[in-house]
Amino acid sequence: MNNFAERFEGVSGSAIREIFKLLANPNIISFAGGNPSPDSFPKEKLAEIAKRVLLEKGESILQYGPTKGYMPLMEEILDIAKSQGIEAGPNNIIITSGSSQGLELMSKTFVDKGDVILVESPTFIGAIQTFKTYQANLVAVDTDEEGILLDDLEKKIKKHNPKFLYVIPTFQNPSGVTLIEERREKLVQICSKHGVKILEDDPYGDLRFSGKKVSTLKSFDTDNTVVRLVSFSKIISPGIRVGAAIGGAEIISKFELCKQGMDVHTTNLAQVMVYEYLKSGELKGHIAEITEKYKGKKELMLSLIEKEFPKNIKISPCDGGLFIWITLPEGTNTLDLFKKAVEKKVAFVPGTHFFAQGGNENTMRLNFSMVSEQKIEEGIKILAEVMKGNI
Amino acid sequence: MNNFAERFEGVSGSAIREIFKLLANPNIISFAGGNPSPDSFPKEKLAEIAKRVLLEKGESILQYGPTKGYMPLMEEILDIAKSQGIEAGPNNIIITSGSSQGLELMSKTFVDKGDVILVESPTFIGAIQTFKTYQANLVAVDTDEEGILLDDLEKKIKKHNPKFLYVIPTFQNPSGVTLIEERREKLVQICSKHGVKILEDDPYGDLRFSGKKVSTLKSFDTDNTVVRLVSFSKIISPGIRVGAAIGGAEIISKFELCKQGMDVHTTNLAQVMVYEYLKSGELKGHIAEITEKYKGKKELMLSLIEKEFPKNIKISPCDGGLFIWITLPEGTNTLDLFKKAVEKKVAFVPGTHFFAQGGNENTMRLNFSMVSEQKIEEGIKILAEVMKGNI
Numbered sequence: 144m145n146n147f148a149e150r151f152e153g154v155s156g157s158a159i160r161e162i163f164k165l166l167a168n169p170n171i172i173s174f175a176g177g178n179p180s181p182d183s184f185p186k187e188k189l190a191e192i193a194k195r196v197l198l199e200k201g202e203s204i205l206q207y208g209p210t211k212g213y214m215p216l217m218e219e220i221l222d223i224a225k226s227q228g229i230e231a232g233p234n235n236i237i238i239t240s241g242s243s244q245g246l247e248l249m250s251k252t253f254v255d256k257g258d259v260i261l262v263e264s265p266t267f268i269g270a271i272q273t274f275k276t277y278q279a280n281l282v283a284v285d286t287d288e289e290g291i292l293l294d295d296l297e298k299k300i301k302k303h304n305p306k307f308l309y310v311i312p313t314f315q316n317p318s319g320v321t322l323i324e325e326r327r328e329k330l331v332q333i334c335s336k337h338g339v340k341i342l343e344d345d346p347y348g349d350l351r352f353s354g355k356k357v358s359t360l361k362s363f364d365t366d367n368t369v370v371r372l373v374s375f376s377k378i379i380s381p382g383i384r385v386g387a388a389i390g391g392a393e394i395i396s397k398f399e400l401c402k403q404g405m406d407v408h409t410t411n412l413a414q415v416m417v418y419e420y421l422k423s424g425e426l427k428g429h430i431a432e433i434t435e436k437y438k439g440k441k442e443l444m445l446s447l448i449e450k451e452f453p454k455n456i457k458i459s460p461c462d463g464g465l466f467i468w469i470t471l472p473e474g475t476n477t478l479d480l481f482k483k484a485v486e487k488k489v490a491f492v493p494g495t496h497f498f499a500q501g502g503n504e505n506t507m508r509l510n511f512s513m514v515s516e517q518k519i520e521e522g523i524k525i526l527a528e529v530m531k532g533n534i
Numbered sequence: 535m536n537n538f539a540e541r542f543e544g545v546s547g548s549a550i551r552e553i554f555k556l557l558a559n560p561n562i563i564s565f566a567g568g569n570p571s572p573d574s575f576p577k578e579k580l581a582e583i584a585k586r587v588l589l590e591k592g593e594s595i596l597q598y599g600p601t602k603g604y605m606p607l608m609e610e611i612l613d614i615a616k617s618q619g620i621e622a623g624p625n626n627i628i629i630t631s632g633s634s635q636g637l638e639l640m641s642k643t644f645v646d647k648g649d650v651i652l653v654e655s656p657t658f659i660g661a662i663q664t665f666k667t668y669q670a671n672l673v674a675v676d677t678d679e680e681g682i683l684l685d686d687l688e689k690k691i692k693k694h695n696p697k698f699l700y701v702i703p704t705f706q707n708p709s710g711v712t713l714i715e716e717r718r719e720k721l722v723q724i725c726s727k728h729g730v731k732i733l734e735d736d737p738y739g740d741l742r743f744s745g746k747k748v749s750t751l752k753s754f755d756t757d758n759t760v761v762r763l764v765s766f767s768k769i770i771s772p773g774i775r776v777g778a779a780i781g782g783a784e785i786i787s788k789f790e791l792c793k794q795g796m797d798v799h800t801t802n803l804a805q806v807m808v809y810e811y812l813k814s815g816e817l818k819g820h821i822a823e824i825t826e827k828y829k830g831k832k833e834l835m836l837s838l839i840e841k842e843f844p845k846n847i848k849i850s851p852c853d854g855g856l857f858i859w860i861t862l863p864e865g866t867n868t869l870d871l872f873k874k875a876v877e878k879k880v881a882f883v884p885g886t887h888f889f890a891q892g893g894n895e896n897t898m899r900l901n902f903s904m905v906s907e908q909k910i911e912e913g914i915k916i917l918a919e920v921m922k923g924n925i
Contacts, residue, residue: 145758148645149646184592184593184596186588186589198578201575202577204773205577205773206771208773240631244796244797252539253538256647269798276642276795382594382596382802382803383596383802384800393536397542400545403634404663405635410804
């Protein structure tokens with residue numbers, strides 16, 4: 144008998160694990176993942192870097208490193224942050240093993256059992272699961288096509304006295320929505336006024352297809368309200384597991400203490416490789432290249448959806464990122480649709496999984512980055528066929 | 535104001551952080567760390583592997599991978615486990631980002647606030663800190679020069695109803711002690727009888743200088759009582775952050791769920807590199823080589839201690855691993871000795887830090903793996919000088 148901790152009550156994640164197992168089946172056209180395109184990785188460049196840095200400084204790369212991270216990489220990330228209007232020094236940053244680790248560190252640092260975390264509605268599945276393992280009480284803040292509704296945010300802050308607000312402000316997962324510039328500073332001010340921290344998760348911000356650039360939430364921060372998570376997963380490689388968190392020095396110091404247990408430090412080789420890649424100056428061109436590719440795939444998928452899907456659906460605006468979010472007519476159940484689609488070898492994620500309190504069974508998320516153009520054509524047509532009889 | 539979680543009450547780690555900052559000072563002869571020798575890393579081989587595997591399969595190495603880990607590496611580790619008398623299949627293993635992550639996963643999986651964890655007395659500082667961040671109540675089990683005292687173990691199990699026992703059975707950190715073969719099966723049986731799990735942490739077991747090989751605790755496990763942590767930090771590289779946990783399928787499945795938040799998965803490149811290195815067949819010779827080196831350093835340090843240190847000290851037996859553990863006469867305070875030694879540019883770890891409940895100020899830990907022979911001579915002589923006036 145295993146006498147597990149209480150934290151697993153209410154955490155299953157099994158529905159999602161089943162969906163993601165489908166991704167491993169090469170016969171399935173999967174719009175379910177959130178993976179970058181496998182041909183988007185700069186593998187030759189990284190292979191050359193890996194060999195070179197191991198030969199040059201293997202003694203330190205293969206030795207234990209500091210929990211906070213590789214200083215030259217941190218400085219490079221602080222430079223990027225500066226160009227985004229963020230004032231931060233070495234005490235304000237820690238390297239994370241992917242930005243997901245930032246969610247774990249934020250939870251471990253702030254959350255006692257029963258504490259409230261505000262999340263967008265819908266929000267990232269992985270965040271829901273991580274927060275639940277800290278026995279947090281998740282409360283959804285209403286959103287529209289311009290992001291979080293500030294009135295509802297303030298109402299819920301007053302009602303629930305949350306520890307922090309978790310937000311993906313740009314090309315949100317799963318909705319694709321971007322919090323408009325006009326609401327950004329105000330959002331930070333509201334949270335600051337009430338002593339509520341903000342966890343700004345921004346893995347997609349660099350993948351913009353259209354529309355105007357927006358300011359980071361962190362750039363409006365005057366009193367260490369915002370912890371910003373930096374990710375290289377969508378612009379260099381997710382398998383390398385390197386990200387960062389930028390925030391108040393006292394918070395980062397707690398993150399460091401918590402990270403010591405989690406992995407002591409992020410794999411040094413991975414950190415040095417990301418640093419050398421950033422220093423090579425190739426990132427900007429690389430981002431332009433993959434953004435162009437993803438834009439083409441998105442436009443293809445969107446035009447096929449508009450042509451093939453029923454007309455009584457709502458497609459969320461998508462100016463960048465990896466996802467198209469669709470709301471089907473009330474009464475439609477995408478969990479049923481999912482089962483039928485999988486029989487025909489096409490997968491997506493039923494939208495209900497992205498809602499902390501469930502419901503919204505008439506929504507679905509489609510990923511366009513990982514699948515080839517040809518498979519997008521095939522898959523969308525199959526999905527349209529499945530829908531015809533069912534919505 | 536930061537409204538941090540309760541878990542930080544009683545967790546400081548600051549004394550230790552201060553000590554380890556000294557390691558970064560090249561003018562200090564540090565016997566304080568637990569690092570392998572920097573010249574022990576197979577850097578050329580790893581450089582060649584890194585480049586080759588990225589070119590050959592960069593598309594999958596740089597993509598997201600499964601949380602459980604890279605299957606060929608898991609199979610390789612299971613093969614090694616089999617040679618150690620351990621029956622385990624793919625459902626019984628998960629790759630961890632260093633074996634330290636296993637301590638975090640075990641804690642997250644089993645510990646609710648106030649739960650008791652039994653630990654050796656003394657034990658690994660990092661374990662004390664990780665367990666405390668889960669608000670566990672640490673209870674020390676008495677040990678002698680042959681490891682844990684089984685009577686005291688059973689007494690404390692009955693009294694405290696612990697979730698698990700944490701034990702480093704071979705070349706223990708910090709004491710260097712090895713749990714004798716005669717106590718091993720009985721220890722597993724006692725824990726099994728009372729439904730108490732065992733976390734077997736074994737990073738040093740391969741570094742044997744003398745004495746007879748002992749059985750792993752896991753090899754006596756008949757009912758998933760033991761979770762065994764596998765580490766490559768002391769035999770390949772700590773900076774690469776690759777280890778594994780082997781245990782009951784239900785436990786490993788909970789570890790997988792918890793690891794999703796911590797880092798999604800261990801850096802794929804690091805996993806593939808360790809796999810390829812294991813497959814190369816070079817590990818056995820490499821271990822023999824570094825063990826020989828460490829044995830020489832240990833003998834040098836030991837002979838100098840016997841010659842230079844006061845005679846009224848007790849040196850624990852050391853058949854392998856990285857540490858020499860010394861007990862000074864009652865009334866001696868190694869915290870004071872430490873300050874004086876640092877003034878003369880030599881560092882060690884005062885033993886009190888390794889005791890969950892403190893005390894034992896007359897103990898100290900010396901590491902012999904990282905420092906050169908010449909520095910060992912210099913450093914021990916300086917320590918002896920410092921001691922002369924003070925014990």
